[in-house]
Amino acid sequence: MLEVKSLEKSYEKDKPALTDISFDIKPGTFVAIIGPSGAGKTTILRSLNQLIKDDGGQILLDGHDIRTANKTELRKYRRQIGMVFQNYNLVERLTVIENVLHGRLGYKSTLAGVFGRYTQAEKEEAMSLLKKVGLENFALQRCSELSGGQKQRVGIARSLIQHPKVILCDEPIASLDPASAQNVMELLKDLTEEYNLICIANLHQINMAKKYADQIIGIRKGHLVFDENADMLSEDILKTLYDQDITKELE
Amino acid sequence: MQSPVKYLSRKGWHQTAIIAIIGGIYVFGSWILNFDNLNGLLAIPKAFAWLGVNFRPNANTMEYLPRILQKLIQTVLLAIASTVVAAIISIFVALLGSKVTGINGFVQTIVRGIASFFRNIPLVAWSMILLFSFKQSDFTGFLALLLMSIGYLIRAFMEIIEDEASETMLALKATGASYFQVIFQAVLPQILPSILSWILYMIENNVRDATLVGILTGTGIGFIFDIYYKSFRFDAAGMTVLAIIFVVIALEIISNQIRKVIL
Ligand SMILES: Nc1ncnc2c1ncn2[C@@H]1O[C@H](COP(=O)(O)OP(=O)(O)OP(=O)(O)O)[C@@H](O)[C@H]1O
Ligand SMILES: [Mg+2]
Numbered sequence: 350m351l352e353v354k355s356l357e358k359s360y361e362k363d364k365p366a367l368t369d370i371s372f373d374i375k376p377g378t379f380v381a382i383i384g385p386s387g388a389g390k391t392t393i394l395r396s397l398n399q400l401i402k403d404d405g406g407q408i409l410l411d412g413h414d415i416r417t418a419n420k421t422e423l424r425k426y427r428r429q430i431g432m433v434f435q436n437y438n439l440v441e442r443l444t445v446i447e448n449v450l451h452g453r454l455g456y457k458s459t460l461a462g463v464f465g466r467y468t469q470a471e472k473e474e475a476m477s478l479l480k481k482v483g484l485e486n487f488a489l490q491r492c493s494e495l496s497g498g499q500k501q502r503v504g505i506a507r508s509l510i511q512h513p514k515v516i517l518c519d520e521p522i523a524s525l526d527p528a529s530a531q532n533v534m535e536l537l538k539d540l541t542e543e544y545n546l547i548c549i550a551n552l553h554q555i556n557m558a559k560k561y562a563d564q565i566i567g568i569r570k571g572h573l574v575f576d577e578n579a580d581m582l583s584e585d586i587l588k589t590l591y592d593q594d595i596t597k598e599l600e
Numbered sequence: 601m602q603s604p605v606k607y608l609s610r611k612g613w614h615q616t617a618i619i620a621i622i623g624g625i626y627v628f629g630s631w632i633l634n635f636d637n638l639n640g641l642l643a644i645p646k647a648f649a650w651l652g653v654n655f656r657p658n659a660n661t662m663e664y665l666p667r668i669l670q671k672l673i674q675t676v677l678l679a680i681a682s683t684v685v686a687a688i689i690s691i692f693v694a695l696l697g698s699k700v701t702g703i704n705g706f707v708q709t710i711v712r713g714i715a716s717f718f719r720n721i722p723l724v725a726w727s728m729i730l731l732f733s734f735k736q737s738d739f740t741g742f743l744a745l746l747l748m749s750i751g752y753l754i755r756a757f758m759e760i761i762e763d764e765a766s767e768t769m770l771a772l773k774a775t776g777a778s779y780f781q782v783i784f785q786a787v788l789p790q791i792l793p794s795i796l797s798w799i800l801y802m803i804e805n806n807v808r809d810a811t812l813v814g815i816l817t818g819t820g821i822g823f824i825f826d827i828y829y830k831s832f833r834f835d836a837a838g839m840t841v842l843a844i845i846f847v848v849i850a851l852e853i854i855s856n857q858i859r860k861v862i863l
Contacts (some may be wrong), residue, residue, distance in 0.1 A: 423776075427773075427774060432774040434770075438771035440786050451785060454772060454777035455776025462778065462780075463780050465784075465785060
């Protein structure tokens with residue numbers, strides 16, 4: 350269970366990027382965060398694993414507040430929270446399997462991690478996860494040789510090998526063609542169910558949010574304006590959310 | 601709103617003005633320096649003709665070749681050694697000083713300061729300064745090249761880290777990886793090709809500069825060029841220059857091949 354309570358953040362004085370953001374997410378839920386550009390979606394997502402230090406509120410993962418963790422505790426929380434990026438953020442020169450294994454670093458001693466020493470069990474798990482995302486034949490290929498959709502699936506495998514409770518996706522399909530985008534969304538949806546994950550994705554495509562998400566959170570100018578089941582998202586709400594008529598996008 | 605036509609015609613006008621200003625500065629400068637353009641131009645072919653006659657190696661020049669080659673190898677090794685040591689030092693310093701891997705703002709400012717200090721003192725000045733402490737020796741040349749290279753490489757490496765490694769760093773940080781794990785597993789592998797490319801460039805550059813440094817510090821190929829030149833053995837001096845040109849071009853070809861493989 351992920352509970353966010355009264356989250357606050359401002360990058361500059363008197364210009365709040367987030368104001369009083371509160372929501373709950375149950376395991377096994379695929380959540381889409383939608384809202385116009387600059388609304389604060391990335392800020393929310395990066396606060397959840399404390400890549401951005403917020404200014405106030407609570408972030409409870411199964412009852413423990415991540416915000417008050419010290420450095421060692423934060424490492425332990427972060428390894429339970431996977432992250433998937435718009436630009437994949439892989440080490441392009443390394444092979445696919447090395448990039449997947451990077452997801453284990455949070456569990457390893459500094460020295461073992463520095464030299465990239467992984468156990469047999471970890472390597473086998475990496476292979477089976479590659480199979481799950483449909484890349485078992487690419488394990489030894491350099492990431493720079495993959496297509497965007499394939500790279501994103503490597504990113505997803507990297508987050509899965511963390512044995513996460515939560516996966517955060519910041520615009521996971523924004524750089525992909527429509528077919529790869531569908532493919533990645535389905536994968537995320539299936540994995541959420543299979544592993545009983547909390548999967549949170551920032552999305553710009555409202556039709557995708559409606560199609561795949563269980564729960565939708567709407568953010569506008571740093572305020573939470575909507576937090577309901579996906580089927581409750583109406584045209585009126587979209588109008589207030591985006592300050593304009595974008596109902597055509599729904600068709 | 602400016603119309604595109606207006607914008608473009610204005611841009612054309614600006615360009616004309618800039619060219620006119622540069623031309624004006626040139627004319628003004630020649631006038632101040634009493635530089636005679638026409639005679640200057642006419643002197644160039646003469647200079648080449650003189651070079652061609654006097655610097656042309658002849659049959660007797662061959663006896664200098666072993667000595668020239670020996671000094672040349674010495675100089676190339678000096679350039680390589682100073683660059684490699686400079687690169688190793690620069691990587692550590694650049695990691696400490698870059699915006700994404702750095703310790704804090706204060707250290708970053710210090711590192712930037714040090715790098716620009718080393719870079720902005722001319723190589724000749726470095727050699728002269730170091731000559732006081734280390735006399736005429738290979739070590740003086742090594743140190744002068746080292747300090748200069750460090751100045752350039754720190755700056756270049758910091759920019760490479762900031763441009764190429766920040767995104768993957770973020771991803772590994774998010775998995776719970778520690779600082780050193782992030783450096784070794786994400787930052788270093790990601791920046792390696794660009795770093796190598798810079799090192800190769802710096803070696804080429806340092807072979808050229810080592811010649812100049814050698815004239816001042818009395819070592820390597822620069823030193824024998826100086827001796828041959830001052831003792832009017834122009835054919836041997838010409839041979840030395842040819843050998844340097846040959847090596848620099850060869851190095852450039854080799855490093856381009858290496859770049860093709862690693863990038
Ligand atoms: N590092 C930063 N420094 C200062 N202001 C920032 C910084 N990052 C974000 N902001 C500001 O905070 C607000 C929220 O930004 P955020 O990136 O969270 O928006 P977003 O909803 O993710 O937008 P997009 O859909 O374009 O990605 C914006 O007004 C932005 O300008
Ligand atoms: Mg964003």
